[in-house]
Amino acid sequence: MGMDPFASCALTLPVRRDVPLRPRTTWRIGGPARWLVTPVDAVEIAGLLANWPDHLPRVILGGGSNLLISDKGVPGAVMDLTQAMNRIYTITESLNADSETLVHADAGATTQALAHFARRRGLTGAEFLAGIPGSVGGALRMNAGAHGGEIRDLLVEADLVDPAGRLHVLPESALGMEYRHCGIDAAWIFTGARFRFRPDDPERVRERMRAFNARRRRSQPLAWPSAGSVFKNPPAGPKAWELLDRAGLRGLRVGDAQVSEMHCNFFINLGQATAIQMRELIDRARERVAEHAGILLEPEVQFVGWE
Numbered sequence: 001m002g003m004d005p006f007a008s009c010a011l012t013l014p015v016r017r018d019v020p021l022r023p024r025t026t027w028r029i030g031g032p033a034r035w036l037v038t039p040v041d042a043v044e045i046a047g048l049l050a051n052w053p054d055h056l057p058r059v060i061l062g063g064g065s066n067l068l069i070s071d072k073g074v075p076g077a078v079m080d081l082t083q084a085m086n087r088i089y090t091i092t093e094s095l096n097a098d099s100e101t102l103v104h105a106d107a108g109a110t111t112q113a114l115a116h117f118a119r120r121r122g123l124t125g126a127e128f129l130a131g132i133p134g135s136v137g138g139a140l141r142m143n144a145g146a147h148g149g150e151i152r153d154l155l156v157e158a159d160l161v162d163p164a165g166r167l168h169v170l171p172e173s174a175l176g177m178e179y180r181h182c183g184i185d186a187a188w189i190f191t192g193a194r195f196r197f198r199p200d201d202p203e204r205v206r207e208r209m210r211a212f213n214a215r216r217r218r219s220q221p222l223a224w225p226s227a228g229s230v231f232k233n234p235p236a237g238p239k240a241w242e243l244l245d246r247a248g249l250r251g252l253r254v255g256d257a258q259v260s261e262m263h264c265n266f267f268i269n270l271g272q273a274t275a276i277q278m279r280e281l282i283d284r285a286r287e288r289v290a291e292h293a294g295i296l297l298e299p300e301v302q303f304v305g306w307e
């Protein structure tokens with residue numbers, strides 16, 4: 001595939017080839033993208049999808065904070081919304097202390113930017129997002145959450161493009177959002193969303209964010225490249241980290257991939273970990289927990305470019 005597969009699409013931004021993805025992931029692992037496209041808006045994405053070359057694999061990249069990209073990378077096209085689709089703005093202001101403010105965020109905006117946008121305007125509800133890396137699109141796809149909150153709690157409606165290139169606006173109730181899961185087909189792309197917030201004193205909002213972030217710093221190995229929690233918590237019973245700990249996995253290493261000593265569900269890159277090493281560590285951990293506790297943990301991280 002030597003020629004630009006999107007040459008006929010009249011894109012606003014150029015298509016780049018052989019782009020390293022490693023620096024675009026929080027794990028600092030993974031090979032290059034054969035093609036990288038950075039669309040500027042939903043209409044451009046719709047045009048791309050309507051004309052998508054047959055058999056060209058497609059991956060949507062957000063902040064790369066929940067991805068294990070293979071060492072060979074992505075043999076197709078990676079679509080990056082974070083470069084040119086990252087606006088956040090208020091749609092309606094609260095008129096009194098009880099009313100809600102509606103905020104729009106593009107899918108490529110960071111969840112941290114959304115949290116701080118809300119804080120600066122004295123809006124509560126997004127404090128839990130301040131410590132979650134990545135983009136709004138990735139958070140919607142994963143129904144990201146922490147400290148008792150999830151992004152679906154704030155979500156009013158989302159803008160999506162389906163694989164045929166049609167635009168949709170769907171209410172939160174139509175998205176099938178559950179714990180770290182969204183029911184929308186993985187081939188659909190989130191391009192933006194509206195969120196609702198209630199007014200609060202900006203200082204109190206800031207204090208809650210600080211407390212959440214302090215709790216994270218105490219319990220998570222934030223100095224090392226990671227993808228956050230590797231496994232989802234089982235629906236009932238012990239948390240994933242407890243199962244990993246009880247199975248004796250704390251500190252286990254495969255090459256430079258290591259189960260964090262500080263938090264067993266964080267697997268860290270000690271420097272030069274490859275995707276193969278990290279994958280082997282994940283598989284081994286999964287097998288050991290299955291043997292030890294009879295529970296098959298489900299990975300939360302998404303595997304990209306492994307087919």
Ligand SMILES: Cc1cc2nc3c(=O)[nH]c(=O)nc-3n(C[C@H](O)[C@H](O)[C@H](O)COP(=O)(O)OP(=O)(O)OC[C@H]3O[C@@H](n4cnc5c(N)ncnc54)[C@H](O)[C@@H]3O)c2cc1C
Binds near residue numbers: 026059081188189190
């Ligand atoms: C230090 C650390 C702490 C973390 N803590 C938490 C936490 O507390 N809670 C939590 O839930 N997660 C946590 N995570 C995991 C991660 O940050 C979240 O899952 C985040 O929401 C992923 O967003 P992203 O933009 O980085 O997605 P990516 O990793 O880029 O992609 C994740 C998935 O979403 C898809 N995707 C991305 N954008 C779009 C889009 N626009 N449309 C459709 N699909 C899309 C991708 O194709 C992929 O399948 C943590 C990660 C790290 C590194």
